[in-house]
Amino acid sequence: MPNISVKINGIITSVREGVTILDACGTAGVDIPTLCYHPDLSLAGNCRMCLVEVEGWRTLAIACVTPVTPNMAVLTHSKKVRHARRTVLKLLLASHNANCSECERNKNCELQELAEKHNITNNEYQTSPKPESIEEVSPGIMRDNSRCILCTRCVRTCEELQSVAVIKPVGRSSSVTISTFMDRSLNDVPCTQCGQCVIRCPTGALFETSEIRPVWEAIENPDKFVVFQTAPAVRVGLAEALGLPIDRSTGQMVAAIRGLGVDRVLDTDFTADLTIIEEGHELISRLKGALVDNDESVALPMMTSCSPGWIKFIEHKYPELLPNVSTCKSPQQMFGALAKTYLAGKEVIDPASIVSVSVMPCTAKKFEKERPEMRDSGYKDVDYVLTTRELARMIDEAGIDFEKIEEEKFDRWMGDSTGAGVIFGATGGVMEAALRTAYEIVSGHEIPFDGLNVEPVRGMEGIKEAAITMPEKMATGFEFLAGVTLKVAVAHGLANAKILMDKVRAGEADYHFIEIMACPGGCLGGGGQPIPTSPEIRQKRTESIYAEDAALHFRKSHANPEIQLLYAEFLKEPLGQKSHELLHTHYIKRD
Amino acid sequence: MSEKKILIAAEQPIAGSALKKSLGMTSADVVFEVRESEIRGRGGAGFPTGIKWNLAGAASGSNKMVICNADEGEPGTFKDRYLIENYSLKLLEGMTIAGYAIGSSHGIIYLRAEYPYLIPVIEKAREDLIRENLLGENILGKDFNFDIEIRPGAGAYVCGEETSLIESLEGKRGVPRNKPPYPVNSGYLFRPTVVNNVETFAAVPHIILNGAEWFQDLGIGDCTGTKLFSISGDIENPGVYEMPMGSSIGELLEAAGAQDVQAVQVGGASGATITADELDRSLSFSDLPPGGSVIVFNSSRDMIDVLENFIEFFVHESCGQCTTCREGNVRLQDAVRLIRNGEISSMEELEPFFQLAEVMKIGSKCGLGQTSPNCFIDIVTKFIDLPAGKGGV
Amino acid sequence: MNRNPREIVSDAVARFGSGREAVIQILTEINRELSYIPEEAIVAVAGAIGVSNAEIYSVISFYSFFSTEPRGRNIIRLCTTISCQMNGSGEILKTIEAELGIKAGDTTPDGRITLETTSCIGLCDQAPAMMVNDTPHTRLTPDETRRIIAGLE
Known part of the structure; x- marks a missing residue:
């Protein structure tokens, strides 16, 4: 498209033909307020916040959807525009339950911010009472439609990014609500609990089901031994959640959690490494079954099982493919099962007194920990799950100055991490970590990628593919893989997962191994991460993840010394009896 | 004609x-x-x-x-x-x-x-x-x-x-x-x-x-063709009439037999409300909306009832997608209620609602929200007696 | 005897196709035959078209002729928009409510009749008017209205 001239507030600007007025204003450095617009989603043009005046037009134009045309003259703060914006804001506020101080999104709310920016102090349109709170609870996500402004970002997220489509506008006119099939709870429809809607909600209509209170109570109870685990993506989101620039902050995070009064601060990265060992062996064993034993009951491609939103998705939508899912529990649940067995033994603590808390970039993890099969330790393996945002709130409440705090290290036994564990936080990371380990197990050599960086599975493309040919000379016992080309695929965002699963179901995919993460960008873009999200934000978090990987001494899961100790002293061998008892699971078909 | x-x-x-x-x-x-x-x-x-x-x-x-x-x-x-x-x-x-x-x-x-x-x-x-x-x-x-x-x-x-x-x-x-x-x-x-x-x-x-x-x-003048009009309300012979485009509303009313006219709603609920003094205005794209609906109100009708009925219609029929129409019509309905209750008693107090109506007209996504405030503006300014003085301007 | 909702859906799909654009026609068939669109039918339509249950539910909820709540064998839709109101639809409404012992929006306990009020039905020249199922009734008087109701099965 050629460049054209448009006039924005009297100043001639050159922009690409066909871009929207909103983009053109962005180029010109003019800020346009928006609410229903989101860079990850299709254009709705519903909220009417971005109205601007175009010379010669009878009506105002919606900046987010209207394309610029040559010599278009746009006014962004004329009297008409200013009136319209203030009116739209007042209309939204009049039917919005503005209980700001009680709201999860207080001071991180786009509506509040715009109201403040436009100096809305009185509201002539408050002609009937505001709606009352109507909270609806599911394990990971809560809704309060009295705060909803009907921007439909959540609806578009659920459909376009996740192909789940369980929330929709229901009703007409002023009785429209965002609701579900037969107005059921999110718990009773095929919601994956991924929380992508939560991180795109401009207000507090959607938020995580908070577990801050019981976690404080456990910390404050002297009879409880509180063990925290922190997921890979939390360390690249926490600073952001505390209002600081996006950066990795592992040491500060450990120190801050310890500062809350927690007994042990441990790392989910440790069980990420463990997942790689177990899942890598599972893959090799499946490949052997298929390639050597010609066992037709072996399901390939094998699919990862770390992402609980993805697991719930496949249980609902593709139950016939459940045999393809790795039986490995997610790192969170492996950690939980070991905390109340292995760790209890090491620390000589009664497992009944252990309160196992995980900090996750995820809302679906709150659902996962409630699954009835997640009690292999003899107790509930994980007691509470906090999102990155909830941890930030606790740190804030405790008055810990995150910027000034001295870095500290994780506690021992389950606190060692490798770069391979860290990159679980980014799309493609599990695949890369698995390849680093599996290739070396079967060939006896490091994977032949510069700096161990398996670039083909990195990046933000929705579906990534790679093929790695094994050398002719293999380690003893793995000769059957000599010269075999291993085909892998990686998808993030459930809409992309759906594309892959449709291919697999139709028999059109010849992959051996597939990594799926429910959330766009992987866990770093998870539903429990800081709000807002955008492609740029996820890109920055990704860079932090790979920087952390590069900075770590150990880059491969099997090199983790504590993992080696765990196998030597407790598990004995991958896929062994203890592993099966504690680290593997099964799935169920859901309607 | x-x-x-x-x-x-x-x-x-x-x-x-x-x-x-x-x-x-x-x-x-x-x-x-x-x-x-x-x-x-x-x-x-x-x-x-x-x-x-x-x-x-x-x-x-x-x-x-x-x-x-x-x-x-x-x-x-x-x-x-x-x-x-x-x-x-x-x-x-x-x-x-x-x-x-x-x-x-x-x-x-x-x-x-x-x-x-x-x-x-x-x-x-x-x-x-x-x-x-x-x-x-x-x-x-x-x-x-x-x-x-x-x-x-x-x-x-x-x-x-x-x-x-x-x-x-x-x-x-x-x-x-x-x-x-x-x-x-x-x-x-x-x-x-x-x-x-x-x-x-x-x-x-x-x-x-x-x-x-x-x-x-x-047609008459710049207008081309004939146009069908549906007439109902306080009229002797309600029904469909075909007139040259550009005919005056008075000619149409005469054909259908209107008496004791207080107001005429032209173009449906989203159209224009005119007084008996405006019957020489023309049904054309440059004057009164010639969509086809003409509803006649005689002097026994309280126009606030009419307005209330129209606004209720829009509150029911807005698709609910865009803010100005979904929320705006509700607030106009509230304003009618406040006028009825006497809680709004002057044009000054009505000013924010006229402003709202203007924003709805230029800021709504489709014709529904852009025209639904017309009846509010017309009826309130032409027909409603506010305690603090006649609304008419 | 009413047919099974799934049977109605599969017949309608055979007739109108399983494309997205057939949804309103399919729903209209169900709604006409059963007086409402039960949950089972929504699930069947969503499955046939290949969209989520929520999507079909959302569509249904938009249109005033559709209902997901059971309704009577006969549906009365009394127009209450302006021309009908001016010509006495209020009195007709009272007459029907008294006759049936229900309020607008309700269904008689025996499942015979559901009474709804509706926006303009385009019979303003013969006001007051109502639709009973697919049949228009115009220039209603209280007596005439009672007679019409008495004739409903």
């Missing part, structure tokens, strides 16, 4: 005569004739039909569509029902000519859910035309196929807006689309689509048979 019956004349041209003439012309000449007639959309918005056809004809894309908007839902409008009941052959012929003109072989009539009893009427007309080879395959022996299906609405006023109508035809909620793209380029199932009102299509055979100039001369 009095009634001038063309569309609803007792004697109608033989079915197919206009189609036959059209098929003897190039499609470009058919579009040209319609364009020259300067007929503007009879649904109310008044977009020039010839230009619409020209754009759709020139648009790239296959499977072009001709859609008839038979979703008349504007309160007080029933002219399309009357046309279908009595002249559906002309409607189908007009659609077929449109199909020939733009290069389409598929027509759809989107019939409002409230008119199920018209389905057999249209079906019969369709069968009659097929029997005479005026519809279907190789029409009149030419290399031209065109057929028409009837699709029911399901009860939503907003589906009279053409992009909502298309959404509804696609099996979705009938909410307006963002424009561009316009339906002529990307409409039903992304195909180039012409959407016209029943009356527009019904006028086309007459234009083709008698020529653009004849049609132009039917």
Whole structure:
């Protein structure tokens, strides 16, 4: 498209033909307020916040959807525009339950911010009472439609990014609500609990089901031994959640959690490494079954099982493919099962007194920990799950100055991490970590990628593919893989997962191994991460993840010394009896 | 000037005569004739039909569509029902000519859910035309196929807006689309689509048979053609009247027998409310909205009741998608309640609501929200006595 | 005897196709035959079209002719928009409510009749007017209305 001239507030600007007025204003450095617009989603043009005046037009134009045309003259703060914006804001506020101080999104709310920016102090349109709170609870996500402004970002997220489509506008006119099939709870429809809607909600209509209170109570109870685990993506989101620039902050995070009064601060990265060992062996064993034993009951491609939103998705939508899912529990649940067995033994603590808390970039993890099969330790393996945002709130409440705090290290036994564990936080990371380990197990050599960086599975493309040919000379016992080309695929965002699963179901995919993460960008873009999200934000978090990987001494899961100790002293061998008892699971078909 | 019956004349041209003439012309000449007639959309918005056809004809894309908007839902409008009941052959012929003109072989009539009893009427007309080879395959022996299906609405006023109508035809909620793209380029199932009102299509055979100039001369002044009006309310002879476009509202009322007129609602709930002093105003695209609905109120009527009824209608019928319409109509309804209660007693207190009405007019996504405040502005300023002085300006 | 909702859906799909654009026609068939659209039918339509249950539910909820709540064998839709209101639709409403012992929006306990008020039905020249199922009734008087109701099965 050629460049054209448009006039924005009297100043001639050159922009690409066909871009929207909103983009053109962005180029010109003019800020346009928006609410229903989101860079990850299709254009709705519903909220009417971005109205601007175009010379010669009878009506105002919606900046987010209207394309610029040559010599278009746009006014962004004329009297008409200013009136319209203030009116739209007042209309939204009049039917919005503005209980700001009680709201999860207080001071991180786009509506509040715009109201403040436009100096809305009185509201002539408050002609009937505001709606009352109507909270609806599911394990990971809560809704309060009295705060909803009907921007439909959540609806578009659920459909376009996740192909789940369980929330929709229901009703007409002023009785429209965002609701579900037969107005059921999110718990009773095929919601994956991924929380992508939560991180795109401009207000507090959607938020995580908070577990801050019981976690404080456990910390404050002297009879409880509180063990925290922190997921890979939390360390690249926490600073952001505390209002600081996006950066990795592992040491500060450990120190801050310890500062809350927690007994042990441990790392989910440790069980990420463990997942790689177990899942890598599972893959090799499946490949052997298929390639050597010609066992037709072996399901390939094998699919990862770390992402609980993805697991719930496949249980609902593709139950016939459940045999393809790795039986490995997610790192969170492996950690939980070991905390109340292995760790209890090491620390000589009664497992009944252990309160196992995980900090996750995820809302679906709150659902996962409630699954009835997640009690292999003899107790509930994980007691509470906090999102990155909830941890930030606790740190804030405790008055810990995150910027000034001295870095500290994780506690021992389950606190060692490798770069391979860290990159679980980014799309493609599990695949890369698995390849680093599996290739070396079967060939006896490091994977032949510069700096161990398996670039083909990195990046933000929705579906990534790679093929790695094994050398002719293999380690003893793995000769059957000599010269075999291993085909892998990686998808993030459930809409992309759906594309892959449709291919697999139709028999059109010849992959051996597939990594799926429910959330766009992987866990770093998870539903429990800081709000807002955008492609740029996820890109920055990704860079932090790979920087952390590069900075770590150990880059491969099997090199983790504590993992080696765990196998030597407790598990004995991958896929062994203890592993099966504690680290593997099964799935169920859901309607 | 009095009634001038063309569309609803007792004697109608033989079915197919206009189609036959059209098929003897190039499609470009058919579009040209319609364009020259300067007929503007009879649904109310008044977009020039010839230009619409020209754009759709020139648009790239296959499977072009001709859609008839038979979703008349504007309160007080029933002219399309009357046309279908009595002249559906002309409607189908007009659609077929449109199909020939733009290069389409598929027509759809989107019939409002409230008119199920018209389905057999249209079906019969369709069968009659097929029997005479005026519809279907190789029409009149030419290399031209065109057929028409009837699709029911399901009860939503907003589906009279053409992009909502298309959404509804696609099996979705009938909410307006963002424009561009316009339906002529990307409409039903992304195909180039012409959407016209029943009356527009019904006028086309007459234009083709008698020529653009004849049609132009039917109107008064700049206006072309005749126009159907549905009159109801406090009137002796409610019904459908055909008048030259540009006739005065007074002439129409005289024809229908109005007495003791206090107010007239022209163009339906979304139109204009005028006083007895304004009866010389003209029904035309440059003055009073000539969409077709005319409702008469005599002096016994309390206009705030009327306003309340209209606003309630819009609060019920807004699609709920855009903020200004969804929330705005509710707040206007609140304002009417406050006027009734005496909680608003001066024009000053009403000022924010007039401002709201202005924002709705220029800031809503579709015609519904852009026109729904009209009745509020008109009735409050012209007819409501506020304790702190007459509202009238 | 009413047919099974799934049977109605599969017949309607056979007739109108399983494309997205057939949804309103399919729903209209169900709604007409059963007076409402039960949950089972929504699930069947969603499955046939290949969209989520929520999507079909959302569509249904938009249109005033559709209902997901059971309704009577006969549906009365009394117009209450302006011309009908001016010509006495209020009195007709009272008459029907008294006659049936229900309020607008309700269904008689025997499942015979559901009474609804509706926006303009395009019979303003013959006001007050109502639709009973697919049939229009115009220039209503209280007596005439009672007679119409008495004639409903």
